[in-house]
Amino acid sequence: MPGENPSIYAADPQKGGTMDIIAMDCHKRYSLANVQTSDGQCVREQRIEHRRGNIRTFLSAYPAGSPVAIETLGNWYWIVDEIEAAGMVPRLVHARKAKLMLGSINKTDKLDVRGLNMLQRIGTLPTVWIPPAVLRDRRELPRTRMVLGAWRTRLKNRLHSVLDKYGLQDQFEGISDIFGRKGREVLDEVVAQLPAYTASMTKLLIERLDQVQEAIGRIEKQMAEVFAPTPEMALLASLPGVGSILSVVIGLEVGDIRRFKWANRLASYAGTVPRIHASGGKTRYGRTRPDVNHYLKWAYAEAANSVAVNHKRFPDRHVSQLYQRVRSRRGHATAVGAVARHLAEATYWVLRRNEPYRDPGLKSVSSTER
Numbered sequence: 001m002p003g004e005n006p007s008i009y010a011a012d013p014q015k016g017g018t019m020d021i022i023a024m025d026c027h028k029r030y031s032l033a034n035v036q037t038s039d040g041q042c043v044r045e046q047r048i049e050h051r052r053g054n055i056r057t058f059l060s061a062y063p064a065g066s067p068v069a070i071e072t073l074g075n076w077y078w079i080v081d082e083i084e085a086a087g088m089v090p091r092l093v094h095a096r097k098a099k100l101m102l103g104s105i106n107k108t109d110k111l112d113v114r115g116l117n118m119l120q121r122i123g124t125l126p127t128v129w130i131p132p133a134v135l136r137d138r139r140e141l142p143r144t145r146m147v148l149g150a151w152r153t154r155l156k157n158r159l160h161s162v163l164d165k166y167g168l169q170d171q172f173e174g175i176s177d178i179f180g181r182k183g184r185e186v187l188d189e190v191v192a193q194l195p196a197y198t199a200s201m202t203k204l205l206i207e208r209l210d211q212v213q214e215a216i217g218r219i220e221k222q223m224a225e226v227f228a229p230t231p232e233m234a235l236l237a238s239l240p241g242v243g244s245i246l247s248v249v250i251g252l253e254v255g256d257i258r259r260f261k262w263a264n265r266l267a268s269y270a271g272t273v274p275r276i277h278a279s280g281g282k283t284r285y286g287r288t289r290p291d292v293n294h295y296l297k298w299a300y301a302e303a304a305n306s307v308a309v310n311h312k313r314f315p316d317r318h319v320s321q322l323y324q325r326v327r328s329r330r331g332h333a334t335a336v337g338a339v340a341r342h343l344a345e346a347t348y349w350v351l352r353r354n355e356p357y358r359d360p361g362l363k364s365v366s367s368t369e370r
């Protein structure tokens with residue numbers, strides 16, 4: 001087959017028995033595939049160059065319906081499409097858990113792919129959910145909006161920094177948003193007071209901000225057309241700090257809520273649960289794990305920050321009291337994290353029970369409440 005190296009194992013796939021266990025160690029430009037029989041005999045191992053059609057052609061030599069394990073990496077979308085086109089069943093591997101289970105000191109492509117097949121053969125392969133192709137496509141709308149939103153924030157922060165350097169913030173007195181209609185009128189006048197090169201660069205920043213804002217507006221218009229209001233979105237929008245945009249992000253990233261057994265599993269997947277180290281009667285909490293859904297983590301952080309900003313307006317809300325209580329002991333950042341975790345756990349119960357969010361009025365948050 002074009003683009004492939006000769007097979008390491010000389011066994012003929014048509015004579016080597018039923019080939020029903022396949023694993024692929026995927027990289028940016030190639031994948032190493034390993035095929036085993038159900039009794040663990042390795043019959044073929046081959047490097048496949050990443051060109052569309054190569055993976056499908058390789059897999060077509062084996063019985064349809066065979067499981068194919070692949071590691072989670074940035075380009076798995078098209079690889080899953082190739083596996084499904086070949087009539088196989090893709091199994092997306094949780095790479096971190098698989099590495100811990102294998103416990104290998106040495107690391108090579110061959111050891112990795114053989115280890116994945118071993119885990120698959122004995123029934124302990126740690127896998128993650130593969131969203132349908134339609135959902136994968138639609139996720140790009142809110143994800144791209146998130147990226148542009150981060151650019152918008154950086155541009156605004158840079159403009160605020162320029163105004164602070166030259167002591168011009170006082171000219172916006174009485175204007176809550178300097179990027180609103182009234183604020184922009186004053187901003188154009190203030191830019192003229194800046195030194196020549198600073199004024200030129202500030203105008204460039206404003207132009208880029210307008211372009212990003214226009215792009216965000218187009219995406220939000222598309223989102224309104226694609227994501228028609230659904231009962232699920234209405235349930236998610238009932239969560240404190242979660243509006244129409246965040247409800248779409250959370251709904252798309254969570255997917256089928258039944259894949260999470262408990263609320264704390266969803267909270268952990270969303271990156272709202274800190275690492276814990278307990279030994280000798282002492283407990284220490286650290287940062288969250290890196291292998292989480294960063295889009296969900298962002299969404300809950302945004303909602304939690306909204307709660308923090310408005311906690312004085314709604315002092316009777318449970319989330320406001322939770323934020324104030326934790327902030328008084330541990331500071332703003334930890335308090336926002338606590339609210340984010342509560343919202344993640346609340347998402348689980350809202351979707352499982354098919355009921356809008358109800359303020360619990362409790363003094364503590366439970367991950368195991370039923």
